[in-house]
Amino acid sequence: MIPTSHYLYLSLALFIIGVVGVLTRRNIIIILMCIELILNAVNINLVAFSHLFGGVAGEVFAIFIITDAAAEAAVGLGIILAFFRNRETVLADEMDLLKW
């Protein structure tokens, strides 16, 4: 069997890539994709532990998260589209309307 820790490392790596991507990338769509990456990393983690301990709780929760991620992506894209129609930009550092 594949040891659980491999799955956890994979999840961690994906998570870190995702976080760094959210913090670093300019393009807001890329930031959205990185958020998806974070969510999926969490999914892998959940499933790994669910396999380790038996039971279906982790897997069910992972399905919840996938649903949630889908909805979130739809809403997020909607916001980005609306913003783009107003400001003609997809770059995060130009979206500072809420600054002081």
Place this chain on the structure above:
Amino acid sequence: MPVSYFLDHIWLIPLFPLAGAALMLLFGRRLPNPVVSTVCVGSVLLSFIYALGASLALIGLPPESRVIEKILFQWIPGGAYHTAAGSLGHFVADWGFRFDPLSVVMVLIVTGVGSLIHLYSIGYMGHEGGYYRFFGYMNLFMFSMLMLILANNLLLMFVGWEGVGTCSYLLIGFYFHRKSAGDAGKKAFIVNRIGDGGFLLGLFLISMTLGTIRFDEFPAALAAGHFVTGASVLTAATLLLFVGAMGKSAQIPLYVWLPDAMEGPTPVSALIHAATMVTAGVYMVVRNNALFQLAPFTTGVIAVIGAMTALFAATIALVQNDIKKVLAYSTISQLGYMFLACGVGAFTAGIFHVMTHAFFKALLFLGAGSVIHAMSGEQDMRKMGGLAKKVPITYATMLAATLAIAGIPPLAGFFSKDKILSHAFGYNRALWFVGWLTAGLTAFYMFRLLFLTFHGKSHVSHEAEHHLHESPPAMTGPLVILAVLSIGGGWIGLGGRFDRFLQPVVHFVPAAAEAAASPLTEYILMAASVLAGIAGIAVAWHLHLRDPEMSDRMANRSGWLYRMLFHKYYVDELYDAVFVNRTKDLANTLAAFDSTVIDGAGVNGSAWLVRAISRISIWWDTWIVDGSVRFGSRFVWLLSFPVRMLQSGLLQGYLLLMVCGILGLFGYYLYLFRH
């Protein structure tokens, strides 16, 4: 016993005139003249009847028990205190009446002569305005004078004392639309007040020394205090009381008000300034004779001042042309005689002269009023003359009064004046000489008055001549009665009856009596007085009837002397310069001080100060109070800077912070659960 009714009701005697005065001053304006006359003259007549009844009742009592004390109500309850000598005193003043032989004499004079003058006034003031006011004030005066006489303690006497002074002011200034009348009233009251200050101080001193102010307690208090004759505290107290008498009875130096008081109607001059008020000082001295007899220095002062005043006033009367002024100075002079009597210890002689003087001086004033009435208001004797046939009753009565005042026997004035002079002779020859000289002068100027007014060539103006008529019976009636009294009034003193009657009051000092007891000396002195009187009459006749121009020639030749006498030794001018104008200066200075300093610095200054303070307050409010508010807000704004920067609006910035936070918490928990 019905006769004791009058003695029990002596408190009614002052009450009748008080009721009359109250009625007049409340309703008088609406009452017709006859009602006013009935009420006011009736009230005084009632008082006279009660006084007569009380006097007869008192005389009916045996001599040792001729003292009635009646207390109407407790006025000042007072408290106990320690006198200067350490004994216990009580300052108690009741509204109490004392009736003894001295009261008998005084009350009969005041009510008797008072009623006659009130009767006379009906005719004299009949066509004057303010009729009710005149009688109201006159009745108020009678009330005050009767309270003065009948009081049983010094404080109640002072109430009457002040009352007569006030009424004197009101009556002198009766013709108030004349400035001179108002000024005269003020002068009288102010000079009187100076005397009253002395009276009050004397009252206080007596109260502190003897522990009482009731007349009946003085002899006991004096004995208990072991006061030696000539004790300085008694001398001081009696001198102060005499200052009061100087003001009230017009002695030097407080006599200046009496000549000016002639501004008032003639009945006022007769009643107040001849018969009653001015004798209050003499009465006060005699009432307190127990004190005065223990203060020989004071009585010496009284005698000297009395004699000086008598002579001084007589010299001024020699050259006056206004009939009333002559009588005014004559009054001052005769008052001097009364004080001379008291000063040499002859208190009964002083009171005797009060009585006879009341008769003939009231008659003289009322007669002068009759003359003035006949002359349509003319008072200058140089414009009269030859009136004897025109106003016969007035002339006859005035002749009687003039003979009386000149001391011609057997009229009243001779007896009283002679008694005074013989006692003075026993005390001090110089004082007797002054009195004797004054007697001669008195005879001279009084007959000068008579001759100029009634005899000789008539200098009456044509207009006045038409109205020349004898006065109505309402006026001549009292004249006749007073003439009878002036003629026979002195006989009551024959045989020492008068002295014996007053003996219990006066603690007659036998030594003074012995001194003039030698019959030969008595007769020589009597002859000397009569001679002086006759000489005065003779000189007056010579200068005014025999050779009418002679008096004018003499006046011109003795230029400065005549001017000095005519201008009353310039005493009024002296008082004006020294006292009156200095007081006015002080008043003006204080007024200037008030308007510049008090109004300027005080009022305006404090306004300026308030405005200055308000400016400071404004600055404080604008810069400090508002400033702290603004500073508070600016401080928060400054604080906000670093924090504001956190809100960059950049999503990734916020996320970074969030991740750092999570890592921090993560690390913290790792550290906590490291094993």
